[in-house]
Amino acid sequence: MVSVAEITKHATPDDIWMVVNGKVYDLTNFAPNHPGGPDMIYKYAGRDGSKTYNDFHAADLIEKELSDSDKKGEFDETTITQTWIDAQKEELASEPDPNERPPLSSLINLDDFEIAFAKSGPRKANAYVSSASNDLLTLNANKSAWQKLWFRPRIMRNVASVNTKMTMFGCNVAMPVWICPMGIAKTVGPEGEKALGAGAAASGIVHCMSTTASYGIEDILASAPSNPFFYQVYVDKQRHKTEAMLQKLANEKQVKALFITVDLAVVSKREADERIRTQETTSVYQSGEKNKIDKKGGGLARTTGSFIDWTLSWEDVAWVRKHSRLPIVIKGVQSAADAKMALKMGCQGIVVSNHGGRALDNAPATLLILMELRRDCPEVFEKMEVHVDGGVRRGSDVLKAICLGARGVGVGRPFQCSVAYDTEGVESCAAILQDELETAMRLCGVTDLEKARGDLSYLNTSELEHYLPKPLARSWFAGLRARL
Numbered sequence: 183m184v185s186v187a188e189i190t191k192h193a194t195p196d197d198i199w200m201v202v203n204g205k206v207y208d209l210t211n212f213a214p215n216h217p218g219g220p221d222m223i224y225k226y227a228g229r230d231g232s233k234t235y236n237d238f239h240a241a242d243l244i245e246k247e248l249s250d251s252d253k254k255g256e257f258d259e260t261t262i263t264q265t266w267i268d269a270q271k272e273e274l275a276s277e278p279d280p281n282e283r284p285p286l287s288s289l290i291n292l293d294d295f296e297i298a299f300a301k302s303g304p305r306k307a308n309a310y311v312s313s314a315s316n317d318l319l320t321l322n323a324n325k326s327a328w329q330k331l332w333f334r335p336r337i338m339r340n341v342a343s344v345n346t347k348m349t350m351f352g353c354n355v356a357m358p359v360w361i362c363p364m365g366i367a368k369t370v371g372p373e374g375e376k377a378l379g380a381g382a383a384a385s386g387i388v389h390c391m392s393t394t395a396s397y398g399i400e401d402i403l404a405s406a407p408s409n410p411f412f413y414q415v416y417v418d419k420q421r422h423k424t425e426a427m428l429q430k431l432a433n434e435k436q437v438k439a440l441f442i443t444v445d446l447a448v449v450s451k452r453e454a455d456e457r458i459r460t461q462e463t464t465s466v467y468q469s470g471e472k473n474k475i476d477k478k479g480g481g482l483a484r485t486t487g488s489f490i491d492w493t494l495s496w497e498d499v500a501w502v503r504k505h506s507r508l509p510i511v512i513k514g515v516q517s518a519a520d521a522k523m524a525l526k527m528g529c530q531g532i533v534v535s536n537h538g539g540r541a542l543d544n545a546p547a548t549l550l551i552l553m554e555l556r557r558d559c560p561e562v563f564e565k566m567e568v569h570v571d572g573g574v575r576r577g578s579d580v581l582k583a584i585c586l587g588a589r590g591v592g593v594g595r596p597f598q599c600s601v602a603y604d605t606e607g608v609e610s611c612a613a614i615l616q617d618e619l620e621t622a623m624r625l626c627g628v629t630d631l632e633k634a635r636g637d638l639s640y641l642n643t644s645e646l647e648h649y650l651p652k653p654l655a656r657s658w659f660a661g662l663r664a665r666l
């Protein structure tokens with residue numbers, strides 16, 4: 183049994199004990215490697231971090247992750263003092279009121295889900311979900327680009343029945359939409375990824391689960407035992423961990439493809455997230471040491487908190503292949519050159535993605551990249567599966583992506599926010615997309631999505647064409663050497 187007096191002795195960034203769900207842990211060595219950044223761990227040094235921990239993580243994570251020597255014993259509740267109770271009081275005063283949450287039936291488009299969560303979800307969770315890099319240029323460009331791609335509708339084509347079915351990596355889906363991998367969905371609702379899995383299954387689509395999911399793989403797969411899933415991989419600096427994961431996946435028959443995320447070699451600067459963190463970094467026992475904690479937290483979280491291997495290179499596709507037979511999909515392709523490279527390296531698919539504007543700010547809108555691929559390397563659409571995500575908020579955006587040649591489209595934040603309404607919310611979000619997609623098809627004169635795939639005759643791309651990178655010979659730089 184560990185007493186309050188003992189725990190509060192370990193309340194500096196170099197010596198951190200914390201109570202989580204009635205047990206005491208030494209997190210000193212773990213803190214700098216915490217994927218959510220070390221500041222959260224510093225904040226609860228010498229305190230009870232259960233509430234925050236449970237808001238973000240599944241109960242058994244900490245027991246699985248830490249070694250026995252870091253487990254200090256049971257928390258001795260008989261030693262609790264008034265000072266300890268006061269120290270646990272959270273900064274709840276400025277939290278939005280969960281009762282402000284609008285009823286699910288009032289949400290009629292995908293933006294509504296994000297707005298509802300911004301209004302009624304916890305501030306920290308909302309900052310995590312909605313934030314993007316630096317000035318949010320890529321975040322906003324992703325969305326606005328879809329709005330600048332116009333249709334060329336055809337009429338009188340008997341659109342009484344329309345077919346939205348497609349196959350993606352061997353999976354038959356009701357519509358070509360998958361739920362993007364997003365970390366720690368439990369921040370939004372208690373069911374987290376289990377709601378995403380079950381909601382996807384009920385809607386006939388696929389959820390791609392994240393390496394940094396709040397629940398373990400088995401729990402997420404069990405949420406939809408007869409549905410396929412995709413699995414997103416961040417290659418860990420400790421490669422043996424990724425190898426073990428790939429081996430484990432070999433026995434999980436529900437997992438049909440590996441999405442290797444390559445666009446986040448370092449965690450980017452997300453200021454909304456960071457502002458909340460820096461306000462909240464200080465441990466109550468640390469008034470004299472505040473600066474020390476601030477210096478260790480804040481910006482440094484980006485590098486010290488990241489377990490993602492920044493040495494990853496194209497040669498590693500062969501390494502992944504050695505450990506897995508699943509289709510390899512590179513998530514984060516942002517140029518025709520890299521799409522061609524993925525094909526050359528034997529990948530089965532790519533996702534044109536910039537991490538929803540959460541990686542490099544000023545990276546191009548994903549729709550522009552998709553157009554660049556169609557112009558500069560049309561062969562990739564025939565030889566592997568091309569998918570796209572980023573800013574897709576309407577069923578009509580899905581139709582546009584398919585007409586450009588994509589086989590599937592990922593949707594991120596709206597689904598994450600729908601988890602606030604559990605499985606029902608996820609189903610409702612998917613149903614809105616399905617309905618909008620069918621309506622757009624009928625009004626555009628498209629009856630079969632598979633047949634319309636790659637058919638540019640339904641699109642007017644002229645408003646966007648001048649944003650595409652020009653071939654060197656035609657650009658302002660023509661005649662100049664590419665390198666000094």
Ligand code: HEM
Nearest residue numbers: 217218222223226231234235238243244247310365366394
């Ligand atoms: C010991 C095992 C733990 C593991 C393996 C772990 C893992 C993770 C992972 C993978 C993320 C997601 C990072 C991302 O997607 O950006 C995360 C975020 C987070 N974790 Fe943990 N964590 C652990 C312990 C804790 C504890 C003890 C606390 C609380 C006191 C905590 C609080 C948080 C918070 C608040 C976030 C969200 C940070 C943000 O705003 O971006 N975690 N953690």
Ligand SMILES: Cc1cc2nc3c(=O)[nH]c(=O)nc-3n(C[C@H](O)[C@H](O)[C@H](O)COP(=O)(O)O)c2cc1C
Nearest residue numbers: 311362363364365392443537538572573593594595
């Ligand atoms: C809260 C959040 C967490 C994310 N976590 C991951 C992740 O763990 N792995 C990953 O490959 N992409 C992650 N992404 C990026 C998404 O998979 C996807 O590329 C992006 O959200 C698509 O843009 P959209 O949100 O505009 O639809 C995350 C995005 C958000 C919003």
